[in-house]
Amino acid sequence: MNPLPSIAAALRGLYSRLAPACRIWCAAAGRLARRLGWRGALLALAALPALLLLYALLLIPFTPAISDIRKAATEQPAQIMSADGKRLTEFKRSNRVWVELKDMAPHVIDALIATEDHRFREHFGLDWRRTASSALHTLGGDRQGGSTLTQQLARNLYPEEIGRAPTLTRKLKEAITALKIEAIYSKDEILETYLNTVPFLYNAYGIEMAARTYFDRSADGLDLLQGATLVGMLKGNSYYNPVLNPERALQRRNTVLAQMVKRGKLSPERYAALKARPLRLEFERQSESLGPAPHFAQQLRRWLIGWADRKGYNLYADGLVVHTTLDARLQAAANQAVARQGARLQSVADAGWRRSWNAQDPTVREIMRAAPDYQAARAEGLDDAQALKKLQADRAAMGRLREQKTRVQAGLLALDPRNGHVLAWVGSRGYEQDAFDHVQQARRQPGSTFKPFVYGEALRQGLSPDDKRQDREVEIDVGHGEIWRPRDGGAPSGRELSLREALAYSKNTITAQLVQEVGPAKVAKLARAMGVRQSKLEAVPSLALGTSPVTLREMVTAYGTIANGGSYIEPVFVTRIENRQGQLLEEFAPAQPEAVLDQRTAWELYDLMRGVVDRGTGRAIRSQYGIRADVAGKTGTTQDYADGWFILMHPQLVTGAWVGFNDSRITLRSEHWGQGAYSALPMVGELTARALRARIADPRAHFEEPDSGNWLSRLWRGAGDWLLGQWSGIWNDLAGLWEEWLQGSKPARAPSSEVPVRDALPELVPEELPAEEVISPPPLPTEPDPLQEKIDQILSNEAAPTAAPASP
Secondary structure (H helix, E strand, C coil): CCCHHHHHHHHHHHHHHHHHHHHHHHHHHHHHHHHHHHHHHHHHHHHHHHHHHHHHHHHHHHCCCCCCCCHHHHCECEEEECCCCCEEEEECCCCECCCCHHHCCHHHHHHHHHHHCCCCCCCCCCCHHHHHHHHHHHHCCCCCCCCCHHHHHHHHHCHHHHCCCCCHHHHHHHHHHHHHHHHHCCHHHHHHHHHHHCECCCCCEHHHHHHHHHHCCCHHHCCHHHHHHHHHHCCCCCCCCCCCCHHHHHHHHHHHHHHHHHCCCCCHHHHHHHCCCCCCCCCCCCCCCCCCCHHHHHHHHHHHHHHHHHHCCCCCCECCEEEECCCHHHHHHHHHHHHHHHHHHHHHHHHHHCCCCCCCCHHHHHHHHCCHHHHHHHHCCCCHHHHHHHHHHCHHHHHHHHHHHCCCEEEEEEEECCCCEEEEEECCCCCCCCCCCCCCCCCECCHHHHHHHHHHHHHHCCCCCCCEEECCCCCEEEECCEEECCCCCCCCCCCEEEHHHHHHCCCHHHHHHHHHHHCHHHHHHHHHHHCCCCCCCCCCHHHHHCCCCECHHHHHHHHHHHHCCCEECCCECEEEEECCCCCEEEECCCCCCEECCCHHHHHHHHHHHHHHHHCCCCCHHHHCCCCCCCCEEEEEECHHHCCEEEEEEECCEEEEEEEECCCCCCCCCCCCCCCHHHHCHHHHHHHHHHHHHCCCCCCCCCCCCCCCCCHHHHHHHHHHHHHHHHHHHHHHHHHHHHHHHHHHHCCCCCCCCCCCHHHHCCCCCCCCCCCCCCCCCCCCCCCCCHHHHHHHHHHHCCCCCCCCCCCC
16 A cells, blocks of 8 residues: 555644744744844744743643552452451452453463554653654644654553643653653553553443453453454444444454554454454443442542542552451341341232233322333423323333332441441442442431430420320421321220330321420421431421421431430441551540430330230330340331331340332332331341340340339349340240241231230220321221231242342
8 A cells, every 4th residue: 555645644734724923933943043142032932942841841840740650459458357357348449450461362461462552662761763753744734643652551540640631741740641651660560560550330340350251251251353453442332332322332343453463463364354254342340349338438538538548548459358247147137137128028029010010000100101101201392191092001111120229228237336336237228230229328207216306305304104195186387377186097986005005006186286395396396316316307296197208317316315214325337447467547436425315214115015015006126026125216107107217226226127119109009018117117027036145235234214123123123134135046936936836827818917906905905006006007908908908818829938138
């Protein structure tokens, strides 16, 4: 091929671009010569390159210090350890695995040098011929890069110090840094560092992760076509992305092969045979593993970044060993509990929505209108009905929408109330499917789990647990002509109930009376002091029934204040941090407790909530999970059964769970399963039972009544504790055998996690009391629920699902 025409064209373009500037420069030079004489003018023109050289010398102190460009190979990421000494995860700067040059396929190196810098072995960091050629092409209208591999490496390693703007200063810094790199490191070291640090999209850094991501193999197993494809991406990762732009990637791959022919690394015959072959990707995104507690790890990473910055450490390179409060055994149990109950509830949701997921359902219709397919149909000119009809006809799109919207979500958190240590943290049913943290980020109405703040304020103001209020209709003027009428599942009984009974059976009517007596503002103030400190609480009467959205972390922390004798402790993640040699860098003691409730009030509130577990809406903790320890808690269910809550307290362990959907318009479509006692309680019950069996929490621990005892009562309690410890194992075995007998003697159905209140206390509570509280539920049906019967039939044909820990 004759290169003269292209050279001539480039020169003509260069002349057309430079001619006006040359005329201006010549005129200026003539004027300068007339003023200074020709000798002075020549000296002035010669000063320009001298000034450029001086400017480059002045930039040297502002270029990166080349101490170790291969530090990524020796970086030691932070190791995250559990409280019981298990490695949870590590924090790396990027998703990279360093491989030596000898462990890379040779044709990858040949393709890289032939395409990006064919004189790499000859120059000293700058290729003057390539730079001049690039300048000529650029001035001729065909912009080309002139950077060597060493210059590209300098730009990749030090983007902040060198800069990104296409300016003279950046190019000079890049050139100086390349010269410094070449002066210290060998060509092979530069090549190895380049191929291990260059990005390849999809969180893949370096040739090893790129090979795994695009071709499901290691760097030493790449064939010629695969290596050429990856090298071709380096000109523009997004533009030549083989996943999204396969035609461009194929063309670029063949360009790389042609360059290898040109540089004698590939025969023309083999090139002719290879260029027609397809890409044949085996793409699989390589995600960073965050271990068994990914949401906890992400919260911890944010905190550690700030700590490392303040202390002058590199979180990703200095080999820090971070000892957390998380208990690996309890975390594994929490993952299993969420996976098991989540799968069970997903079956319920699927049965409830499968046949009714269509445009006739008002909720589905709203969701359809927000879907991209609907929006695209409207953009095509279709009206609302036509767009809905088109989307309804697309079964695949409707299936994807249903699967996305009706995926059951959950959050589970356990902490030690004595010191605020977070012991287990599950933010969703699967981090890969949903990274949104339903412990820390999600704010949902807590329903009746908020009622203890009302009763706590009432006790604080001097009321007694045995004070009584009438179960009657309540009307509260909330202003603007509106009347709030809180109701329970049935008509008020008209009976006098003690505060102890009212909380155990979650009576909305009595709670509404109490909040009027003590004041909504004081209830909100107490809730904030106890731990609900980030979410906004509306100081209105309905706050008593949990209408202000809060996070699960806030609620569990607040319940921890009760279990800690009325003292609030901020949750902590880390106990100590060491360097790679095991030397202590910093130790973290629990935060100083803040007294919120006096010990007597805290004990009375705890004692009230014992009734929820002993005979109220949380009775399944005793009857189904066989927990005989001193525990207290509260269930919660919100409007239309959108959210289910349960929080259980033990003097050494507080565990809370939330169940619902990311879209609060979606529900389980079941009054039975929608209650917190059936949706959230099983996760808490399973986790607490395992923690007690493993002695993570002492089953004999009691919340002692302040100033409550003489020596005789203490002796009696001690004897009871000893007997409980001796017989708790036998009791659990008997309870398990009883449950197995029950399951074998009658059809399997939804787990009976609590008995109706009417059966729990027939002598005090009339027939109208519901089995679970709801803010404003519809009346319970008098006829059998066909949907519930269908769900029970489905579940009876399935074995109870078991799942491995939900490690992403």
